[in-house]
Amino acid sequence: MAERELVTQLRGWWRHRRALHLFGRPLLVLQGCDRLSHAVFGLQRLRHAAANLLVLRGEPGGAADALEHGFDGQVQWLSQPGPERPFPYLQHLKAAHHRMDTGGGVWLPAVQAVTTPMEPCFKGASAEAYREWLAQASAWSLLRHDGSPDAPVWIESWSGHQRWSPVGPPDPAAVSPSLTREDPEFRGWGECRAEHLAVLVHGFYLDRLEALLAGLPAAGNQEGLSELDLYLSTPLDQLDEVEELLQDLGLPRVRLYGVANRGRDIAPFLLQLLPAALERGHTAFVKLHTKHSPHLDHGEDWGRHLTNALLAVDVIDTLQARLEVEPDLGLLAPPGTLLPTSVELHSNWPHLLTMRQRSEFSGQWLLQQRFIAGSMFAGRVQALRPLLDLGLHLQDFETETGQVDGTLAHAIERWISFVVLWQGFRLEALPGSAQAVPRFGYGWIRDND
Secondary structure (H helix, E strand, C coil), X not given: CHHHHHHHHHHHHHCCCCCCEECCEEEEEXXXXXXXXXXXXXXXXXXXXXXXXXXXXXXXXXXXXXXXXXXXXXXXXXXXXXXXXXXXXXXXHHHHHCCCCCCCCEEECEECCCCHXXXXXXXXXXXHHXXXXXXXXXXXXXXXXXXXXXXXXXXXXXXXXXXXCCCCCCCCCCXXXXXXXXXXXXXXXXXXXXXXEEEEEECCCHHHHHHHHHCCCCCCCCCCCCXXXXXXXXXXXXXXXXXXXXXXXXXXXXXXXXXXXXCCCHHHHHHHHHHHHHHHCCCEEEEEECCCCCCXXXXXXHHHHHHHHHCXXXXXXXXXXXXXXXXXXXXXXXXXXXXXXXXXXXXXXXXXXHHHHCCCCCHHHHCCCEEECCCCEEEEHHHHHHHHHHCCCHHHCCECCCCCCCCHHHHHHHHHHHHHHHCCCEEEECCCCCCCCCCHHHCCCCCCC
């Protein structure tokens, strides 16, 4: 009887003109559901009173569990710590970066700004951390709900939110128009063959390029390189130097492209190297670039880790054979580089959302996937053919200004894996230590910190 009376009282609220609607439905969030006589019947009474009601559970539990009990979805539950054992605030940011969508129902990611009385209950809380958390949650919700203006975020503390004056999600990055057209310049020698392994390299840093090429199996020995074909891009202003380097190393088959310094390694990969490898009919490839990452403390170690893992003799020697006997194998990733889509999503959502709207992918599906961080990998050439359907041009990529994230190239770094997975191929991480991989998305925080 008490539940029926409650439904009668609530009816006036969700019919009110100022009632909050999500996705065209009046919203009701329930807490204390354990006090219902029977949760299923209680929800049935609510729905009988308002068939269009969107009922979310607002207490601990997962979205799948909420759906099983008859709810339409779940509000993320944030535990309330006390001053006797302060909670590390950055744990929230780590969870926001590494959240994988479990599928089904409506999920409201939650954020919590800290009011002055609550400060003793948290360690490391700050306005800057809250703003990143809010931007991350907003980006996650926007992508999950395919850009809907109703994409929700649950603000746990409105007074704290006002206190820290957060900024909204970042505006989509504007693409700088190209002032001059810089057409690629091609040079090459030797006859590339479909049965050879295609090594696709973007060489921006000359010193690193020399070290990378020297790391190819049997570099300088034409007999040892009988099954490797090199496809290489480099900025136009160092094309002559790179050609001389390749000649000195005695590489027998080369397709060399001088390109504009735009779109990092991704633009020349999509516009020159991958189309050339597909046209030749290669089965297997290794994609590398002279990664430096000067914005990271150990960026050099990160780059070496990626190239060393992919140029290991057991990888090079067995790749083509594995592709023949494992028809579902798409890409091999260096150890530790498979990350959730949500990592650093607050910087990359505008391009991802735009690309999703032009594809068959749903945002919810994207948030259930992983991508290969660092954009170096090996695998099946044909698995990447759909990337050419993006129809990208050099002018689509931002002008180079030293960006560390948020560009079209960074979004495509993720999109490459999505295209492979959508076709039914799998990603596989190579064995080995992941110590050199940066702990993106606050991955350096221990769970018990």
